[in-house]
């Protein structure tokens with residue numbers, strides 16, 4: 001069998017006088033090396049005419065969806081709040097692509113792994129809301145990145161999380177706690193009705209979810225397993241579990257095509 005293909009919805013970046021549709025290298029590498037699948041970056045065409053058909057066409061052909069992290073925030077009007085300059089930057093072209101891609105993947109049972117901004121998009125896609133500037137809330141930990149030019153420092157593993165007993169994460173990791181590299185300003189606010197909590201930080205911030213009654217793997221994490229995907233056991237196990245789900249979906253898709 002050829003290797004399965006996983007769609008990565010792109011960010012739009014404005015560099016060198018061009019608009020680029022791009023994904024951070026760490027996700028591409030983690031897909032290739034830790035999940036053993038082929039990543040395919042999907043341009044952020046969600047605001048273009050015919051986008052719904054284009055997104056359905058992507059979902060017809062891929063075996064998984066990996067929603068990456070990004071510094072931009074989900075546009076607040078998508079969850080019933082007002083956009084402000086302080087809450088930005090936004091990337092509405094990405095939102096318009098990733099959110100229908102997430103909904104479509106869940107509907108079809110295409111394996112879905114949503115990381116950092118991805119878990120926030122997953123929650124919004126299913127009707128939840130986002131809590132903003134969470135470090136300003138009394139009693140909360142500061143989940144923002146450590147400022148450093150060294151990415152190994154920014155993505156260092158330094159936060160404990162508690163894993164919910166009986167959750168998909170407990171099955172994948174075989175543990176009731178682990179340490180992660182969680183760096184973000186926002187988090188899940190009101191949890192979408194179809195999501196179940198799989199892990200929380202010591203301050204109660206939701207760190208992982210899964211889609212209840214999903215037809216396949218449908219997991220979101222607030223931290224960054226992609227960064228240490230080939231060296232940290234927790235990160236490795238997550239990408240391996242996603243890769244296994246993608247391979248299983250690819251086999252069933254192939255069987256259906258040849259039947």
Ligand SMILES: N[C@@H](CCC(=O)NCCCC(=O)O)C(=O)O
Pocket residue numbers: 068069070071072073074115116117118145183184185186187
């Ligand atoms: N913008 C959201 C999402 C956070 C996220 O995905 N961060 C990835 C980039 C990490 C970095 O380089 O800082 C939020 O802040 O909550």
